[in-house]
Amino acid sequence: MMDYISNTAAEKDKMLQEIGLKEVKDLFQMIPEAVSADERLNIESGISELELMRRAQLQAGKNKSLDQQISFLGAGAYDHYLPGIIDALISRSEFYTAYTPYQAELSQGTLEAAYEYQSMICDLTGMGIANASMLDGGSAAAEAVTMAARITGNSRVLLPDTVNPAYREVIKTYGAGAELEFVDLESKQQIINPAQIEKNINDQTAVVVLQYPNFYGSLEKMEEISKMIKNKKNTLLLVIANPILLGVLKAPADFGADIVVGEAQNLGNGLNYGGPNLGFMACKDDRRMLRQLPGRIVGKTTDVDGKEGFVLTLQTREQHIRREKATSNICTNEALNALMATIYLATMGKEGLKEVGEQCYHKAHYLAKKINGLSGFEVLNQDNFFNEFVLKSEKESTEVFEELLQEEIIVGYDLKNIGENGILVCVTEKRTKAEMDKLVEKLEVL
Amino acid sequence: MEEKLIKDYSSSGRKGYSLPPLEVEKSDLEAELTGYLRDDLELPEVSEVDVVRHYTALSEMNYGVDSGIYPLGSCTMKYNPKRNERVARIAGLTNIHPYQPEKQLQGSLEILYQLKLDLAEISAMDEITLQPASGAHGEFVSLMIVKKYFEEREENRTKVIVPDSAHGTNPASAAMAGFDVVEIASNERGMVDLEALAEALDENTAALMLTNPNTLGIFEEDILKITEMVHQAGGLVYYDGANMNAIMGYAKPGLMDFDLMHFNLHKTFSTPHGGGGPGSGPVGVKDFLAPYLPRPLLKKDEEKYYWDYQRPKSIGKVHSFYGNYGVMLRAWAYIKTLGGRGLKKTTENAVLNANYLKARLKKDFELPYAEDSLHEFVLSGSRQKEEGVSTLQIAKRLLDYDQYAPTIYFPLVVKEAMMIEPTETENIGTLDHFIETMLTISREIKEDPELVNKAPHSTTVRKLDETKAARNPDLHW
Amino acid sequence: MSVKDGLYYSEDHEWVREEEDCLVIGVTDFAQEELGDIVFVELPEVEEEFEKNDGFGVLESVKAVSDTFIPVSGKILEVNENLIDNPELINDDPYGEGWLIKVDPADDSELDELLSAEEYAEFIEEE
Known part of the structure; x- marks a missing residue:
């Protein structure tokens, strides 16, 4: 057992004496007997580091990680290349054992890195303002929807089914709290028909939500839909973007997005079974929007000697000051994950991010073409897709999925989980030609 | 810069x-x-x-708990064991995708299940969700559960009661869940005023949100009376787990008759805070509220662990996947390392350290509530303020001595508040050093207040102009 | 801290100045001092109508937020647009360039319920 306590018995006695008590137990005398856990906690005895590592390895042995098979899984969590320097740098304890930078003068590292993160998110999205992070993509999308409702004073939300179903569910949970009205829009052929938006948008519509590329990997008719929204005085366009593809894909701001959010796990963060992830949020450089933005924001200022430095700013939006009138309850965010994304983006630079995006695109299209050449299989996406697509087979998708699992291939996300027959296949720059060829080969003989 | x-x-x-x-x-x-x-x-x-x-x-311009004492009240900045980091970097436990089939991930699911059981044991709650990614997220989940519970019962309860000493996240979470917030004043001993509570309670009361010990570090001695009063009015009682470090092994929220609560794995269970996150805020509930927990819920049948999505009464999802798994791994490693006895010892030492600090600082700094306190306590800088130096400047001066400052200006019920929580991983040596520094500053205020008022002097930047930052926001390059 | 003669005052620290065709309303020197450096001002829309003691705006400093309450019922005729970009005017000149709104009062007699400069000075002395 290790408890990281370093006061010795003699030191404890000395401290008790200073306090004026005899025993440690006396410190707890105000706790009524009826509520005290008088028996020992029924938790097994503590173990040493060696035993802990052995036990953890044993658990790992019961898993089958992505290192042990070929994976084409995406659907919101992505397996991209992680430069080794990220872990080395964030393991500097001054970063990872620090708290929220409440004392700015002793937290300039965290603050400057957050300012860089905000700058890079603005660069990627084309937006004017970004906050210092949200909990994950789903909750960022949800808080963006409630933000849009506050800004517009409207409560109707157009929610196409081409938005990640997990995000849709999170958005609706938050929407139940904020008492919003949702209009679910049904897609055909992996993208939403702009006519659907046209038909359902009205003066009470707070926000139209579009995912870019959408859940099925396709690119929505952004330009066309955006124009419809701009015709409405009081309706915002919320774009849920995949940030790693924004090295190639046009910035959402160029399609007229008012708020841009998304999951930035794929920028330098590992999979970790889906968390900690990294929600990002950006909005237009507009004072009215900024006032409604949730989350921490870092700003640049000067100290008493005129030297530049960084602080948490515009805090009157936040819960510790505004309490029930705050823009959100968010306090803890994903600062360390944001740092990882910042180091990733710095390392890759504009050329690297572009190359990652292009490789994803070319590889995904290579695989899609091969699949389209097989009998019994086809790629369902009719329009532009980027690096995820829906594989449709004559066989039931679950059957295909399970058979490939035997071959040590996870072919993708079985859409049976959301009641559709198909598999969402994702190809990142990490997939090799050999891996893709193997998949095609196995499909062929299924 | x-x-x-x-x-x-x-x-x-x-x-x-x-x-x-x-x-x-x-x-x-x-x-x-x-x-x-x-x-x-x-x-x-x-x-x-x-x-x-x-x-x-x-x-190098930052300060972490590895650098020195981090006495932020309510934040529980204890040492973050390195072995937990090793566990959280085992590829077989981390290079896993959230949509891999459950049969490939039984090792990880078992870890999460063990964590659930241990949290239930520590809290005397019946069922646990690990999905919330932070304490505030856990609060929101809890309030949505309360909302859904009353909707199911067709009771129109719109009010959530929050003491004036509560964390800001409490009223903010209640508002996000669509409740009206009613704030009640504390009594002169820093506890819930039973009369004010009785007055606030009515047929519209959905819940009372309470931290125990509260943000003054004081244990609500009438806790059973409080929970009973709320229950009698038909409301639920929610426990804010931010201060679990004060009672783990000594008291259980479930035994205090709380109906639901959240934990902060990044506080009580030693996971690193990363400069503001990630955290993890599991929620525990009594059986009757279990149907409302977020989807999916981790379950075990005879031979396997699985995610249960068939939850018709669930409030839905609040996170894209299952929550902050990486943080849970570290918390699991921590609990396994300490065991039941170890956890209880952390509580004892956290309380001992806080009381030692309090005993030695209360002569030079005003102690507005004399009541016995547990893992943290609140001083007031009002005496120093009269001498011309605000609490803010005391905090800034601490930075010159290369020590982090306490939480300041919170809780709101104390003027010039300094909320101090040393945690159990400090020892008498580091505490004495902090005490000496505080006493030095107290002397400096008498002798040379300007020195303190112009602090910090030795940090990489000196006092920053927050007004300028807010008036002319410069938020990106 | 200055209290200006000839104005009406409320216990919420607003002042009211009678002009020929309207009432001008702002916050007192005491209020701006208590709030500290004001960094943001939220003001109502012109034509909006308020009942006495309604909240009509928000003043924010770096770490505090304060609602402003209208001391007399009436309709907003004009708001001080200058404050949007220059909130510091409230700190620098609370009784002059830092005014908040101009109001068409619904009931002039409400002015009689307000404090005089002398009474207000006494009031803040006690606060």
Whole structure:
């Protein structure tokens, strides 16, 4: 057992004496007997580091990680290349054992890195303002929807089914709290028909939500839909973007997005079974929007000697000051994950991010073409897709999925989980030609 | 600034990455994605060495709990064991995708299940969700559960009661869940005023949110009376687990008749705070509220662990996947390392350390509530304020001595508040050093208040102009 | 801290100045001093109508937020647009360039319920 306590018995006695008590137990005398856990906690005895590592390895042995098979899984969590320097740098304890930078003068590292993160998110999205992070993509999308409702004073939300179903569910949970009205829009052929938006948008519509590329990997008719929204005085366009593809894909701001959010796990963060992830949020450089933005924001200022430095700013939006009138309850965010994304983006630079995006695109299209050449299989996406697509087979998708699992291939996300027959296949720059060829080969003989 | 921005290292054409060759034939990207492509990204172009040196330089301008004492009240900045980090970096436990089949992940699911059982044991709650990614997220989940519970019962309860000493997240979470917030004043001993509570309770009361010990570090001695009063009015009682470090092994929220609660794994269970996150805020409930927990819920049948999605009464999802798994791994490692006895010892030492600090500081700083306190306590800088130095400046001066400052100006019920929580991983040596520093500052205020008022002097930047930052926001390069 | 003669005052620290065709309303020197450096001002829309003691705006400093309450019922005729970009005017000149709104009062007699400069000075002395 290790408890990281370093006061010795003699030191404890000395401290008790200073306090004026005899025993440690006396410190707890105000706790009524009826509520005290008088028996020992029924938790097994503590173990040493060696035993802990052995036990953890044993658990790992019961898993089958992505290192042990070929994976084409995406659907919101992505397996991209992680430069080794990220872990080395964030393991500097001054970063990872620090708290929220409440004392700015002793937290300039965290603050400057957050300012860089905000700058890079603005660069990627084309937006004017970004906050210092949200909990994950789903909750960022949800808080963006409630933000849009506050800004517009409207409560109707157009929610196409081409938005990640997990995000849709999170958005609706938050929407139940904020008492919003949702209009679910049904897609055909992996993208939403702009006519659907046209038909359902009205003066009470707070926000139209579009995912870019959408859940099925396709690119929505952004330009066309955006124009419809701009015709409405009081309706915002919320774009849920995949940030790693924004090295190639046009910035959402160029399609007229008012708020841009998304999951930035794929920028330098590992999979970790889906968390900690990294929600990002950006909005237009507009004072009215900024006032409604949730989350921490870092700003640049000067100290008493005129030297530049960084602080948490515009805090009157936040819960510790505004309490029930705050823009959100968010306090803890994903600062360390944001740092990882910042180091990733710095390392890759504009050329690297572009190359990652292009490789994803070319590889995904290579695989899609091969699949389209097989009998019994086809790629369902009719329009532009980027690096995820829906594989449709004559066989039931679950059957295909399970058979490939035997071959040590996870072919993708079985859409049976959301009641559709198909598999969402994702190809990142990490997939090799050999891996893709193997998949095609196995499909062929299924 | 001390260290220039990463973009200022940029040089056109410089590279810090390498990727394998493409291998496959290129598609006609330009033609296929006409109208969707960009060429205006401005990310810095820097080398690997540039990146390493820059972020190393930034880290040197920071202060973590590995640097020294971090007495932020309510934040429980205890030491973050390195062995937990080792566990959280085992590829077989971390390079796993959230949509891999459950049969491939029984090792991880078992860990999460064990964590659930241990949290239930520590709290005397019946069922646990691990999905919330932070304490505030857990609060929101809890309030949505309360909302759903009353909707199911067709009771129109719209009010949530919050004491004036509560964390700001409490009223904010209640408002996000669509409740009206009613704040009640504390009594002169710093506890819930039973009369004020009785007055606030009515047929519209959905819940009372309470931290126990409260933000003054004081245990609500009438806790059973309080929970009974709320229950009699038909409301539920929610426990804010931010202060679990004060009672773990000594008292259980479930035994205090709380109906639901959240934990902060990044406080009580030693996971590192990362400069503001990630955290993890599991929620525990009594059986009757279990149907409302977020989807999916981790379950076990005879031979396997699985995610149960068939939860018709659930409030829905609040996170894209299952919550902050990486943080849970560390908390699991922590609980396994300490065991039941170890956890109880952390409570004892956290309380001992706090009381020792209080005993030695209360002569020089005003102690507004004399009541016995547990893992943290609140001093007031009002005496020093009269001498011309505010609590803010006491905090800034501490930085000059290379120690982090307490939480200041919170709770709101204390003027010039300094909320101090040393945690159990400090020892008498580091506590004495902190005490000496505080007493030195107290002397400095008498002898040379200007010295303190102009602090900090020795940090990489001196006092920053927050007014300028807010009036003319400069939020990106 | 200055209290200006000839104005009406409320216990919420607003002042009211009678002009020929309207009432001008702002916050007192005491209020701006208590709030500290004001960094943001939220003001109502012109034509909006308020009942006495309704909240009509928000003043924010770096770490505090304060609602402003209208001391007399009436309709907003004009708001001080200058404050949007220059909130510091409230700190620098609370009784002059830092005014908040101009109001068409619904009931002039409400002015009689307010404090005089002398009474207000006494009131803040006690606060």
